[in-house]
Amino acid sequence: MTADLICVGTVGGAFGVRGEVRLKSFCARPEDIETYSPLLTQDGSQSYSVALIGSIQNGFTARLSGVSTKEQADALKGLRLYARRDQLPSLPDDEFYHTDLIGLIVLDPGGTELGRVRSVQNHGAGDLLEIHGPDLKDTVLLPFTLENVPTVDLTAGRIVVDPPEGAL
Template identity: 65%
Template sequence: MSDTICVGTIAGAFGVHGEVRLKSFTADPEAIADYAPLTNEDGTRSFDLQITRAVKGGFAARLSGVRSKEEADALRGTGLYVPRDRLPALPDDEFYHTDLIGLAVYDTGGVELGRVKAVLNHGAADLLELQLPGGSKTVLLPFTRAVVPTVDLASGRIVADPPEGLLE
């Protein structure tokens, strides 16, 4: 498990006065400001954050040290990270997406199905994108208790009972 968790990303400049367009990945999107200071991925830059208003697809925000449109545009695509210990503990049946990525997925008989490449949500429910063994093919597995009865972070494995025909 990583020592830092990505809680948002900068989508570019918003306006001409150094504000950025911010996409939040926190459960309560506005709560991203509560975790400041935020850092870039390698920790070389640190930002205090003030959300100024909601905009389509996220928020307009001010970051410390960013004063112009050019500086804001230069940060486009920058992930914003916080130390894991600043995030709240989760109930037993909830997981941070970053903890699931890379885990091996086995069927109920112990046969490896693949590894979690990504966790996606297109509005209805979470999906695990599995990279199948021995190739570049991926499949989407519903991330529900019925299909994924066991997630064991300590041993780095997930047990799944995929729907009939999904992996054929």
């Protein structure tokens, strides 16, 4: 089931004493997280209707269905919330959901396998592919730009990278 789920946000803990939570959205338009409600836990065993009630630094304050006390809200700290893939908009050809990139084989322009994408990170300046492989002495963080990653082939499960000299 998790292949059909996309992580769209995470709960940062309680906000106030009436069960409101701090919610960080991973959506391109952060406020869209509310439109994908109800959101699910990773295993799909629980769902929460989401109502945004305010904005805070790096996120929102929100009400989740079934959460009415500070203790319940605190217990959800760190909970990742998922939307079903069919709830989300289809993407243009040059955009990808992070979850679709994780696990892809990484090849150089000559077709030599370098490793796999372990994660996609974003610390504010753009997406970074975390690449790990047996022939790499360290994990490599490569900016996910058209210049560095000219080819992404989800069907074949691979990407071709052309990093700057010395990056790998």
